[in-house]
Amino acid sequence: MRAIVTTKYGPPDVLELTDVEKPIPLDNQVLVKIHASSLNFGNLVLLRGEPFLARFAFGLFKPKYTIPGGDVSGVVEAVGKAVTQFQPGDEVFGDLSGCGWGGFAEYVAVPESALAIKPTNLSFEEAAAVPMAGVTALQSLRDKGKIQSGQKVLINGASGGVGTFAVQIAKSFGAEVTGVCSTRNLDILKSLGADYCLDYTKEKFSQTKTSYDLILGVNGHQPISDYKRALSPNGTFVHVGGSGAQMFQAMVQGPFVSMTGKQKLGTFLQRANQKDLLFLKELLEAGKVKPVIDRSYKLSELPEAFRYFEEGHAQGKVVITV
Known part of the structure:
Protein backbone atom coordinates (compact mmCIF):
# COMPACT_ATOMS: atom_id res chain seq x y z
CA MET A 1 0.00 0.00 0.00
CA PRO A 131 -12.32 12.85 15.93
CA MET A 132 -9.33 14.61 17.53
CA ALA A 133 -10.63 18.20 17.30
CA GLY A 134 -14.19 17.29 18.21
CA VAL A 135 -13.22 15.16 21.21
CA THR A 136 -10.75 17.83 22.35
CA ALA A 137 -13.51 20.45 22.31
CA LEU A 138 -15.96 18.13 24.08
CA GLN A 139 -13.60 16.99 26.82
CA SER A 140 -12.20 20.46 27.50
CA LEU A 141 -15.68 21.98 27.86
CA ARG A 142 -17.51 19.16 29.64
CA ASP A 143 -14.84 17.32 31.64
CA LYS A 144 -12.27 20.02 32.43
CA GLY A 145 -14.47 23.11 32.19
CA LYS A 146 -17.59 21.58 33.80
CA ILE A 147 -19.79 23.57 31.42
CA GLN A 148 -23.36 24.29 32.56
CA SER A 149 -26.44 25.55 30.76
CA GLY A 150 -26.78 29.33 30.96
CA GLN A 151 -23.08 30.00 31.51
CA LYS A 152 -21.21 32.68 29.59
CA VAL A 153 -18.48 30.92 27.63
CA LEU A 154 -15.63 32.59 25.73
CA ILE A 155 -13.69 30.66 23.09
CA ASN A 156 -10.43 32.27 21.98
CA GLY A 157 -9.37 30.83 18.63
CA ALA A 158 -12.96 30.01 17.74
CA SER A 159 -12.47 29.73 13.97
CA GLY A 160 -9.88 26.94 13.99
CA GLY A 161 -10.33 23.17 14.08
CA VAL A 162 -11.01 22.79 17.80
CA GLY A 163 -12.64 26.20 18.08
CA THR A 164 -15.36 25.62 15.49
CA PHE A 165 -16.38 22.42 17.29
CA ALA A 166 -16.18 24.12 20.70
CA VAL A 167 -18.60 26.88 19.65
CA GLN A 168 -21.20 24.36 18.54
CA ILE A 169 -20.75 21.94 21.43
CA ALA A 170 -20.98 24.76 23.98
CA LYS A 171 -24.24 25.87 22.34
CA SER A 172 -25.56 22.30 22.52
CA PHE A 173 -24.99 22.42 26.30
CA GLY A 174 -27.10 25.58 26.50
CA ALA A 175 -24.31 28.11 27.04
CA GLU A 176 -24.13 31.70 25.81
CA VAL A 177 -21.10 31.63 23.53
CA THR A 178 -18.71 34.41 22.55
CA GLY A 179 -16.13 33.57 19.90
CA VAL A 180 -12.86 35.44 19.35
CA CYS A 181 -11.51 35.50 15.79
CA SER A 182 -10.18 37.77 13.05
CA THR A 183 -12.36 39.90 10.78
CA ARG A 184 -12.48 37.37 7.93
CA ASN A 185 -13.87 34.64 10.21
CA LEU A 186 -16.78 36.54 11.77
CA ASP A 187 -19.34 35.15 9.32
CA ILE A 188 -18.22 31.58 9.99
CA LEU A 189 -18.76 31.98 13.74
CA LYS A 190 -22.18 33.51 13.23
CA SER A 191 -23.17 30.61 10.98
CA LEU A 192 -22.12 28.17 13.72
CA GLY A 193 -24.45 29.81 16.22
CA ALA A 194 -22.12 31.99 18.27
CA ASP A 195 -24.13 34.53 20.25
CA TYR A 196 -21.40 37.16 20.11
CA CYS A 197 -18.25 37.53 18.02
CA LEU A 198 -15.19 39.56 19.03
CA ASP A 199 -12.81 40.69 16.30
CA TYR A 200 -9.42 40.58 18.01
CA THR A 201 -7.98 43.05 15.47
CA LYS A 202 -10.36 45.68 16.85
CA GLU A 203 -11.19 44.65 20.40
CA LYS A 204 -9.46 42.70 23.19
CA PHE A 205 -11.61 40.29 25.19
CA SER A 206 -9.66 41.16 28.34
CA GLN A 207 -10.67 44.82 28.06
CA THR A 208 -14.43 44.37 27.68
CA LYS A 209 -16.81 44.77 30.62
CA THR A 210 -18.11 41.22 30.23
CA SER A 211 -16.83 38.47 32.51
CA TYR A 212 -17.08 34.80 31.62
CA ASP A 213 -17.84 31.66 33.60
CA LEU A 214 -15.71 29.50 31.32
CA ILE A 215 -12.94 30.45 28.89
CA LEU A 216 -11.32 28.10 26.40
CA GLY A 217 -7.92 29.24 25.14
CA VAL A 218 -7.53 27.31 21.90
CA ASN A 219 -4.75 29.45 20.48
CA GLY A 220 -3.17 32.83 20.95
CA HIS A 221 -0.31 34.58 22.68
CA GLN A 222 -2.08 36.41 25.49
CA PRO A 223 -0.59 36.19 28.97
CA ILE A 224 -2.56 34.16 31.50
CA SER A 225 -3.30 37.40 33.36
CA ASP A 226 -5.55 38.46 30.45
CA TYR A 227 -7.67 35.36 30.83
CA LYS A 228 -7.78 35.72 34.60
CA ARG A 229 -9.01 39.31 34.21
CA ALA A 230 -11.84 38.19 31.91
CA LEU A 231 -13.04 35.41 34.23
CA SER A 232 -15.92 35.76 36.66
CA PRO A 233 -14.95 35.42 40.35
CA ASN A 234 -15.72 31.69 40.23
CA GLY A 235 -14.77 31.18 36.58
CA THR A 236 -12.65 28.51 34.92
CA PHE A 237 -9.98 28.90 32.26
CA VAL A 238 -8.89 25.86 30.23
CA HIS A 239 -5.72 26.10 28.16
CA VAL A 240 -6.09 23.87 25.10
CA GLY A 241 -3.40 25.32 22.84
CA GLY A 242 -1.37 28.42 22.17
CA SER A 243 2.13 29.77 22.35
CA GLY A 244 4.83 27.96 24.31
CA ALA A 245 5.04 30.86 26.76
CA GLN A 246 1.30 30.74 27.33
CA MET A 247 1.42 27.00 27.95
CA PHE A 248 4.26 27.42 30.45
CA GLN A 249 2.30 30.10 32.33
CA ALA A 250 -0.80 27.91 32.43
CA MET A 251 1.18 24.97 33.80
CA VAL A 252 3.10 26.99 36.40
CA GLN A 253 0.74 29.82 37.40
CA GLY A 254 -2.51 27.93 36.90
CA PRO A 255 -2.20 25.57 39.89
CA PHE A 256 -1.13 28.45 42.18
CA VAL A 257 -4.12 30.60 41.18
CA SER A 258 -6.46 27.63 41.55
CA MET A 259 -5.21 26.86 45.07
CA THR A 260 -5.24 30.44 46.34
CA GLY A 261 -8.57 31.66 44.96
CA LYS A 262 -11.96 30.63 43.61
CA GLN A 263 -10.95 30.93 39.96
CA LYS A 264 -9.66 27.77 38.30
CA LEU A 265 -6.90 27.86 35.67
CA GLY A 266 -5.48 24.74 34.09
CA THR A 267 -4.20 22.97 31.01
CA PHE A 268 -5.89 20.16 29.12
CA LEU A 269 -4.72 17.22 27.02
CA GLN A 270 -7.20 15.26 24.92
CA ARG A 271 -7.51 11.50 25.34
CA ALA A 272 -8.86 9.30 22.55
CA ASN A 273 -12.15 7.85 23.71
CA GLN A 274 -14.69 5.72 21.84
CA LYS A 275 -17.52 6.76 24.16
CA ASP A 276 -16.94 10.41 23.31
CA LEU A 277 -16.82 9.60 19.59
CA LEU A 278 -20.28 8.08 19.96
CA PHE A 279 -21.45 11.17 21.87
CA LEU A 280 -20.25 13.37 19.01
CA LYS A 281 -21.89 11.04 16.48
CA GLU A 282 -25.27 11.75 18.10
CA LEU A 283 -24.68 15.52 17.97
CA LEU A 284 -23.58 15.31 14.33
CA GLU A 285 -26.54 13.20 13.23
CA ALA A 286 -28.91 15.52 15.11
CA GLY A 287 -27.50 18.49 13.18
CA LYS A 288 -26.30 20.23 16.36
CA VAL A 289 -22.66 20.06 15.23
CA LYS A 290 -21.14 20.17 11.77
Whole structure:
Protein backbone atom coordinates (compact mmCIF):
# COMPACT_ATOMS: atom_id res chain seq x y z
CA MET A 1 0.00 0.00 0.00
CA ARG A 2 1.02 3.65 -0.30
CA ALA A 3 1.73 5.61 2.85
CA ILE A 4 3.43 8.76 4.10
CA VAL A 5 6.55 7.79 6.02
CA THR A 6 8.90 9.89 8.15
CA THR A 7 12.13 8.60 9.71
CA LYS A 8 13.38 11.86 11.21
CA TYR A 9 12.03 15.02 12.78
CA GLY A 10 11.93 18.16 10.69
CA PRO A 11 9.90 20.34 8.31
CA PRO A 12 7.20 18.95 5.98
CA ASP A 13 9.88 18.06 3.43
CA VAL A 14 10.89 15.02 5.55
CA LEU A 15 7.56 13.37 4.67
CA GLU A 16 7.89 10.77 1.93
CA LEU A 17 5.15 9.00 -0.03
CA THR A 18 6.27 5.42 -0.54
CA ASP A 19 5.12 1.80 -0.74
CA VAL A 20 4.96 -0.19 2.50
CA GLU A 21 3.56 -3.54 3.50
CA LYS A 22 -0.21 -3.63 3.97
CA PRO A 23 -1.04 -4.45 7.61
CA ILE A 24 -2.72 -7.69 8.69
CA PRO A 25 -5.18 -7.25 11.57
CA LEU A 26 -4.57 -9.09 14.84
CA ASP A 27 -7.39 -10.91 16.62
CA ASN A 28 -8.60 -7.74 18.33
CA GLN A 29 -8.00 -5.39 15.39
CA VAL A 30 -9.98 -3.94 12.52
CA LEU A 31 -8.44 -3.40 9.08
CA VAL A 32 -9.72 -0.11 7.64
CA LYS A 33 -9.41 1.06 4.06
CA ILE A 34 -8.85 4.76 4.68
CA HIS A 35 -10.80 7.27 2.61
CA ALA A 36 -9.76 10.48 4.41
CA SER A 37 -7.71 11.90 7.27
CA SER A 38 -7.10 15.39 8.66
CA LEU A 39 -4.47 17.57 10.31
CA ASN A 40 -4.29 18.53 13.98
CA PHE A 41 -1.74 20.18 16.23
CA GLY A 42 -0.63 16.74 17.39
CA ASN A 43 0.46 15.98 13.83
CA LEU A 44 2.81 18.98 13.95
CA VAL A 45 4.31 17.76 17.22
CA LEU A 46 4.88 14.32 15.70
CA LEU A 47 6.39 15.87 12.56
CA ARG A 48 8.84 18.30 14.16
CA GLY A 49 9.42 16.72 17.56
CA GLU A 50 8.58 20.02 19.24
CA PRO A 51 8.16 20.86 22.06
CA PHE A 52 11.14 18.71 23.01
CA LEU A 53 9.36 17.13 25.99
CA ALA A 54 6.99 15.45 23.53
CA ARG A 55 9.89 13.33 22.28
CA PHE A 56 9.74 11.27 25.48
CA ALA A 57 6.42 9.97 24.15
CA PHE A 58 7.05 10.08 20.41
CA GLY A 59 10.74 9.08 20.22
CA LEU A 60 13.76 10.91 21.61
CA PHE A 61 15.99 11.05 18.51
CA LYS A 62 13.64 9.97 15.72
CA PRO A 63 9.90 9.33 15.40
CA LYS A 64 8.69 6.14 17.04
CA TYR A 65 5.65 6.19 14.75
CA THR A 66 6.92 6.27 11.17
CA ILE A 67 3.46 6.68 9.57
CA PRO A 68 1.82 9.77 11.12
CA GLY A 69 -1.86 10.66 10.97
CA GLY A 70 -4.43 10.45 13.78
CA ASP A 71 -7.90 11.13 12.35
CA VAL A 72 -9.33 8.63 9.88
CA SER A 73 -12.55 7.68 8.16
CA GLY A 74 -13.05 4.74 5.85
CA VAL A 75 -14.53 1.29 5.34
CA VAL A 76 -13.84 -1.86 7.33
CA GLU A 77 -12.17 -4.41 5.04
CA ALA A 78 -11.50 -7.21 7.55
CA VAL A 79 -11.80 -7.93 11.27
CA GLY A 80 -9.89 -10.14 13.71
CA LYS A 81 -11.69 -13.10 15.24
CA ALA A 82 -12.10 -11.35 18.62
CA VAL A 83 -13.74 -8.22 17.16
CA THR A 84 -17.42 -7.85 18.08
CA GLN A 85 -18.40 -4.27 17.19
CA PHE A 86 -17.67 -4.16 13.46
CA GLN A 87 -17.89 -6.23 10.32
CA PRO A 88 -16.56 -5.83 6.75
CA GLY A 89 -18.35 -3.07 4.89
CA ASP A 90 -19.01 -0.86 7.92
CA GLU A 91 -18.25 2.83 7.42
CA VAL A 92 -16.22 4.06 10.39
CA PHE A 93 -14.28 7.03 11.78
CA GLY A 94 -11.82 7.27 14.60
CA ASP A 95 -8.76 8.64 16.39
CA LEU A 96 -5.53 6.63 16.16
CA SER A 97 -3.42 8.85 18.42
CA GLY A 98 -3.75 6.42 21.31
CA CYS A 99 -2.84 3.28 19.37
CA GLY A 100 0.16 3.99 17.16
CA TRP A 101 -1.10 6.62 14.67
CA GLY A 102 -0.81 5.50 10.98
CA GLY A 103 -3.64 7.51 9.39
CA PHE A 104 -1.70 8.89 6.42
CA ALA A 105 -1.90 5.64 4.48
CA GLU A 106 -4.26 3.58 2.36
CA TYR A 107 -4.89 1.03 5.13
CA VAL A 108 -4.50 0.77 8.89
CA ALA A 109 -5.07 -2.01 11.43
CA VAL A 110 -6.28 -0.74 14.80
CA PRO A 111 -8.10 -1.92 17.94
CA GLU A 112 -11.87 -1.69 17.59
CA SER A 113 -11.97 0.68 20.58
CA ALA A 114 -10.36 3.39 18.40
CA LEU A 115 -13.32 3.47 16.02
CA ALA A 116 -17.03 4.21 15.83
CA ILE A 117 -19.63 3.90 13.09
CA LYS A 118 -19.46 6.98 10.86
CA PRO A 119 -22.32 9.48 11.20
CA THR A 120 -24.81 8.71 8.44
CA ASN A 121 -25.17 12.33 7.34
CA LEU A 122 -21.44 13.00 6.88
CA SER A 123 -19.14 12.33 3.95
CA PHE A 124 -15.85 10.54 4.59
CA GLU A 125 -14.03 13.88 4.37
CA GLU A 126 -16.36 15.50 6.89
CA ALA A 127 -16.11 12.52 9.25
CA ALA A 128 -12.31 12.58 9.12
CA ALA A 129 -12.39 16.20 10.32
CA VAL A 130 -14.13 15.27 13.57
CA PRO A 131 -12.32 12.85 15.93
CA MET A 132 -9.33 14.61 17.53
CA ALA A 133 -10.63 18.20 17.30
CA GLY A 134 -14.19 17.29 18.21
CA VAL A 135 -13.22 15.16 21.21
CA THR A 136 -10.75 17.83 22.35
CA ALA A 137 -13.51 20.45 22.31
CA LEU A 138 -15.96 18.13 24.08
CA GLN A 139 -13.60 16.99 26.82
CA SER A 140 -12.20 20.46 27.50
CA LEU A 141 -15.68 21.98 27.86
CA ARG A 142 -17.51 19.16 29.64
CA ASP A 143 -14.84 17.32 31.64
CA LYS A 144 -12.27 20.02 32.43
CA GLY A 145 -14.47 23.11 32.19
CA LYS A 146 -17.59 21.58 33.80
CA ILE A 147 -19.79 23.57 31.42
CA GLN A 148 -23.36 24.29 32.56
CA SER A 149 -26.44 25.55 30.76
CA GLY A 150 -26.78 29.33 30.96
CA GLN A 151 -23.08 30.00 31.51
CA LYS A 152 -21.21 32.68 29.59
CA VAL A 153 -18.48 30.92 27.63
CA LEU A 154 -15.63 32.59 25.73
CA ILE A 155 -13.69 30.66 23.09
CA ASN A 156 -10.43 32.27 21.98
CA GLY A 157 -9.37 30.83 18.63
CA ALA A 158 -12.96 30.01 17.74
CA SER A 159 -12.47 29.73 13.97
CA GLY A 160 -9.88 26.94 13.99
CA GLY A 161 -10.33 23.17 14.08
CA VAL A 162 -11.01 22.79 17.80
CA GLY A 163 -12.64 26.20 18.08
CA THR A 164 -15.36 25.62 15.49
CA PHE A 165 -16.38 22.42 17.29
CA ALA A 166 -16.18 24.12 20.70
CA VAL A 167 -18.60 26.88 19.65
CA GLN A 168 -21.20 24.36 18.54
CA ILE A 169 -20.75 21.94 21.43
CA ALA A 170 -20.98 24.76 23.98
CA LYS A 171 -24.24 25.87 22.34
CA SER A 172 -25.56 22.30 22.52
CA PHE A 173 -24.99 22.42 26.30
CA GLY A 174 -27.10 25.58 26.50
CA ALA A 175 -24.31 28.11 27.04
CA GLU A 176 -24.13 31.70 25.81
CA VAL A 177 -21.10 31.63 23.53
CA THR A 178 -18.71 34.41 22.55
CA GLY A 179 -16.13 33.57 19.90
CA VAL A 180 -12.86 35.44 19.35
CA CYS A 181 -11.51 35.50 15.79
CA SER A 182 -10.18 37.77 13.05
CA THR A 183 -12.36 39.90 10.78
CA ARG A 184 -12.48 37.37 7.93
CA ASN A 185 -13.87 34.64 10.21
CA LEU A 186 -16.78 36.54 11.77
CA ASP A 187 -19.34 35.15 9.32
CA ILE A 188 -18.22 31.58 9.99
CA LEU A 189 -18.76 31.98 13.74
CA LYS A 190 -22.18 33.51 13.23
CA SER A 191 -23.17 30.61 10.98
CA LEU A 192 -22.12 28.17 13.72
CA GLY A 193 -24.45 29.81 16.22
CA ALA A 194 -22.12 31.99 18.27
CA ASP A 195 -24.13 34.53 20.25
CA TYR A 196 -21.40 37.16 20.11
CA CYS A 197 -18.25 37.53 18.02
CA LEU A 198 -15.19 39.56 19.03
CA ASP A 199 -12.81 40.69 16.30
CA TYR A 200 -9.42 40.58 18.01
CA THR A 201 -7.98 43.05 15.47
CA LYS A 202 -10.36 45.68 16.85
CA GLU A 203 -11.19 44.65 20.40
CA LYS A 204 -9.46 42.70 23.19
CA PHE A 205 -11.61 40.29 25.19
CA SER A 206 -9.66 41.16 28.34
CA GLN A 207 -10.67 44.82 28.06
CA THR A 208 -14.43 44.37 27.68
CA LYS A 209 -16.81 44.77 30.62
CA THR A 210 -18.11 41.22 30.23
CA SER A 211 -16.83 38.47 32.51
CA TYR A 212 -17.08 34.80 31.62
CA ASP A 213 -17.84 31.66 33.60
CA LEU A 214 -15.71 29.50 31.32
CA ILE A 215 -12.94 30.45 28.89
CA LEU A 216 -11.32 28.10 26.40
CA GLY A 217 -7.92 29.24 25.14
CA VAL A 218 -7.53 27.31 21.90
CA ASN A 219 -4.75 29.45 20.48
CA GLY A 220 -3.17 32.83 20.95
CA HIS A 221 -0.31 34.58 22.68
CA GLN A 222 -2.08 36.41 25.49
CA PRO A 223 -0.59 36.19 28.97
CA ILE A 224 -2.56 34.16 31.50
CA SER A 225 -3.30 37.40 33.36
CA ASP A 226 -5.55 38.46 30.45
CA TYR A 227 -7.67 35.36 30.83
CA LYS A 228 -7.78 35.72 34.60
CA ARG A 229 -9.01 39.31 34.21
CA ALA A 230 -11.84 38.19 31.91
CA LEU A 231 -13.04 35.41 34.23
CA SER A 232 -15.92 35.76 36.66
CA PRO A 233 -14.95 35.42 40.35
CA ASN A 234 -15.72 31.69 40.23
CA GLY A 235 -14.77 31.18 36.58
CA THR A 236 -12.65 28.51 34.92
CA PHE A 237 -9.98 28.90 32.26
CA VAL A 238 -8.89 25.86 30.23
CA HIS A 239 -5.72 26.10 28.16
CA VAL A 240 -6.09 23.87 25.10
CA GLY A 241 -3.40 25.32 22.84
CA GLY A 242 -1.37 28.42 22.17
CA SER A 243 2.13 29.77 22.35
CA GLY A 244 4.83 27.96 24.31
CA ALA A 245 5.04 30.86 26.76
CA GLN A 246 1.30 30.74 27.33
CA MET A 247 1.42 27.00 27.95
CA PHE A 248 4.26 27.42 30.45
CA GLN A 249 2.30 30.10 32.33
CA ALA A 250 -0.80 27.91 32.43
CA MET A 251 1.18 24.97 33.80
CA VAL A 252 3.10 26.99 36.40
CA GLN A 253 0.74 29.82 37.40
CA GLY A 254 -2.51 27.93 36.90
CA PRO A 255 -2.20 25.57 39.89
CA PHE A 256 -1.13 28.45 42.18
CA VAL A 257 -4.12 30.60 41.18
CA SER A 258 -6.46 27.63 41.55
CA MET A 259 -5.21 26.86 45.07
CA THR A 260 -5.24 30.44 46.34
CA GLY A 261 -8.57 31.66 44.96
CA LYS A 262 -11.96 30.63 43.61
CA GLN A 263 -10.95 30.93 39.96
CA LYS A 264 -9.66 27.77 38.30
CA LEU A 265 -6.90 27.86 35.67
CA GLY A 266 -5.48 24.74 34.09
CA THR A 267 -4.20 22.97 31.01
CA PHE A 268 -5.89 20.16 29.12
CA LEU A 269 -4.72 17.22 27.02
CA GLN A 270 -7.20 15.26 24.92
CA ARG A 271 -7.51 11.50 25.34
CA ALA A 272 -8.86 9.30 22.55
CA ASN A 273 -12.15 7.85 23.71
CA GLN A 274 -14.69 5.72 21.84
CA LYS A 275 -17.52 6.76 24.16
CA ASP A 276 -16.94 10.41 23.31
CA LEU A 277 -16.82 9.60 19.59
CA LEU A 278 -20.28 8.08 19.96
CA PHE A 279 -21.45 11.17 21.87
CA LEU A 280 -20.25 13.37 19.01
CA LYS A 281 -21.89 11.04 16.48
CA GLU A 282 -25.27 11.75 18.10
CA LEU A 283 -24.68 15.52 17.97
CA LEU A 284 -23.58 15.31 14.33
CA GLU A 285 -26.54 13.20 13.23
CA ALA A 286 -28.91 15.52 15.11
CA GLY A 287 -27.50 18.49 13.18
CA LYS A 288 -26.30 20.23 16.36
CA VAL A 289 -22.66 20.06 15.23
CA LYS A 290 -21.14 20.17 11.77
CA PRO A 291 -17.50 20.07 10.70
CA VAL A 292 -15.99 23.10 8.99
CA ILE A 293 -13.48 22.23 6.27
CA ASP A 294 -11.10 24.86 4.97
CA ARG A 295 -9.10 22.94 2.35
CA SER A 296 -8.67 19.41 1.07
CA TYR A 297 -5.40 17.90 -0.17
CA LYS A 298 -4.44 14.58 -1.73
CA LEU A 299 -2.17 12.21 0.20
CA SER A 300 0.65 13.04 -2.20
CA GLU A 301 0.19 16.74 -1.33
CA LEU A 302 0.62 16.24 2.42
CA PRO A 303 3.82 18.36 2.72
CA GLU A 304 1.96 21.25 1.09
CA ALA A 305 -0.99 20.69 3.44
CA PHE A 306 1.34 20.85 6.45
CA ARG A 307 2.91 24.08 5.22
CA TYR A 308 -0.52 25.69 4.93
CA PHE A 309 -1.62 24.31 8.30
CA GLU A 310 1.50 25.66 10.02
CA GLU A 311 0.58 29.20 8.95
CA GLY A 312 -2.15 29.02 11.57
CA HIS A 313 -4.93 30.64 9.55
CA ALA A 314 -7.07 27.63 8.60
CA GLN A 315 -10.81 28.18 8.91
CA GLY A 316 -11.83 24.91 10.52
CA LYS A 317 -10.05 21.74 9.42
CA VAL A 318 -7.55 20.77 6.71
CA VAL A 319 -8.52 17.39 5.27
CA ILE A 320 -6.44 14.77 3.44
CA THR A 321 -8.20 12.53 0.88
CA VAL A 322 -6.74 9.05 0.51
